[in-house]
Amino acid sequence: MSRAERAAERESGVKAADSRTILPGSTIGVLGGGQLGRMLALAGRAMGYRFVTLEPTADSPCGQVADRQLTAAYTDQAAAEELARLSDVITYEFENVDAGVAAMLESASYVPQGSRLLYTTQHRLREKRAIEAAGVQVAPYAEIRSLEELREAVGRFGTPCVLKTATGGYDGKGQWVIRAEKEAEAAYEELSRAGTELVLEQFIRFERELSVIAARSPRGEVRTFPAAENVHVDNILHLSIVPAAAPGDVLARAEQMAARIAEALGVVGLLAVELFQTADGTLYVNELAPRPHNSGHYTMEACKTSQFEQHVRAICNLPLGSTELMTPVVMVNVLGQHVEPLLEWLGKQSEETPDVAVKVHLYGKREAKTGRKMGHVNLLAARTEEALAWVERTGIWRDRSR
Numbered sequence: 001m002s003r004a005e006r007a008a009e010r011e012s013g014v015k016a017a018d019s020r021t022i023l024p025g026s027t028i029g030v031l032g033g034g035q036l037g038r039m040l041a042l043a044g045r046a047m048g049y050r051f052v053t054l055e056p057t058a059d060s061p062c063g064q065v066a067d068r069q070l071t072a073a074y075t076d077q078a079a080a081e082e083l084a085r086l087s088d089v090i091t092y093e094f095e096n097v098d099a100g101v102a103a104m105l106e107s108a109s110y111v112p113q114g115s116r117l118l119y120t121t122q123h124r125l126r127e128k129r130a131i132e133a134a135g136v137q138v139a140p141y142a143e144i145r146s147l148e149e150l151r152e153a154v155g156r157f158g159t160p161c162v163l164k165t166a167t168g169g170y171d172g173k174g175q176w177v178i179r180a181e182k183e184a185e186a187a188y189e190e191l192s193r194a195g196t197e198l199v200l201e202q203f204i205r206f207e208r209e210l211s212v213i214a215a216r217s218p219r220g221e222v223r224t225f226p227a228a229e230n231v232h233v234d235n236i237l238h239l240s241i242v243p244a245a246a247p248g249d250v251l252a253r254a255e256q257m258a259a260r261i262a263e264a265l266g267v268v269g270l271l272a273v274e275l276f277q278t279a280d281g282t283l284y285v286n287e288l289a290p291r292p293h294n295s296g297h298y299t300m301e302a303c304k305t306s307q308f309e310q311h312v313r314a315i316c317n318l319p320l321g322s323t324e325l326m327t328p329v330v331m332v333n334v335l336g337q338h339v340e341p342l343l344e345w346l347g348k349q350s351e352e353t354p355d356v357a358v359k360v361h362l363y364g365k366r367e368a369k370t371g372r373k374m375g376h377v378n379l380l381a382a383r384t385e386e387a388l389a390w391v392e393r394t395g396i397w398r399d400r401s402r
């Protein structure tokens with residue numbers, strides 16, 4: 001290793017030996033067979049990469065489009081070893097990867113994202129501390145180890161405030177909005193059953209929720225996608241609207257914050273950063289995800305490079321692509337209850353939509369259970385209002401809160 005390489009290594013915290021370039025023709029191994037892996041494989045195959053996925057459920061969304069699926073539990077050491085043998089580089093499409101498996105894969109194969117980022121983002125307290133260490137603000141929070149500590153912190157933050165489990169929560173699960181001090185005991189009892197540490201957050205009366213996806217490659221290049229404005233229904237993402245309606249300087253700040261966190265954490269690949277924006281323009285980071293993100297699906301047709309192509313570029317150490325937005329866009333999620341009306345609409349296309357390009361993505365899941373993410377639609381239009389009017393007009397999402 002040259003002195004220059006050693007100096008670059010010290011500066012970036014990334015091992016120079018990890019900066020190898022993986023060219024098309026190589027095989028990318030994906031831990032997890034869900035829709036994120038599927039869209040990653042579709043983008044990567046277009047570039048000439050091969051894909052193998054490890055996933056316990058046969059005929060998975062990713063397995064359907066990969067060259068090969070290894071059907072086994074994520075914790076199956078032999079299957080993970082086989083994945084390592086078949087792959088030139090390994091990535092993951094969810095963050096709750098078993099630590100032992102991640103360590104084994106790292107020693108047996110090439111995992112440029114590393115296991116440290118997983119370790120940080122798998123735990124809300126570790127994640128918050130890492131964000132603060134990067135000089136970025138999170139909502140005021142307190143670590144809770146007992147009911148007394150919870151009572152004290154609820155008194156300090158006032159109500160409402162939000163009690164969350166440090167690990168394992170998603171789509172609003174593992175959370176309790178404490179609306180009055182007398183609820184503290186019930187909230188504590190319920191959430192401490194999860195057997196993980198707890199964290200109390202001040203309730204942020206946000207004007208809107210934003211997210212920014214940043215990409216970083218081993219060579220240290222960082223790019224961010226335009227911030228999306230996200231609307232949740234029942235704690236599940238319903239819409240992403242881009243450009244977001246926030247003032248330009250707020251959006252620029254959100255994008256700078258995401259880049260700063262990606263740099264400070266030495267991210268390789270994608271990092272999704274979710275934020276709350278208050279009426280006075282203050283931004284608080286809510287949480288991170290070290291992977292492609294639902295709120296980045298709009299990039300598939302609306303940006304010069306999609307989040308999935310960017311992730312492939314980043315982990316393979318290719319130059320990152322332009323993240324420029326080519327058109328206003330609204331992404332609307334298709335949950336189980338929306339599939340039938342959407343298919344009906346697709347079958348007859350009764351609605352004339354000259355002003356909106358309707359790009360339907362379905363993930364190949366058989367069972368359309370209520371609330372299950374089955375696909376999404378990207379709506380490209382001259383103005384986001386036109387895309388939102390299309391969502392209303394079709395009636396497909398009318399019953400969206402079920």
Ligand code: AMP
Nearest residue numbers: 139162170171172201202203204286287
């Ligand atoms: P999370 O699982 O942390 O992403 O939280 C799910 C949703 O709950 C967020 O998208 C917010 O709408 C809401 N939420 C979570 N934490 C807070 C908070 N501290 N203040 C206000 N709303 C919150």
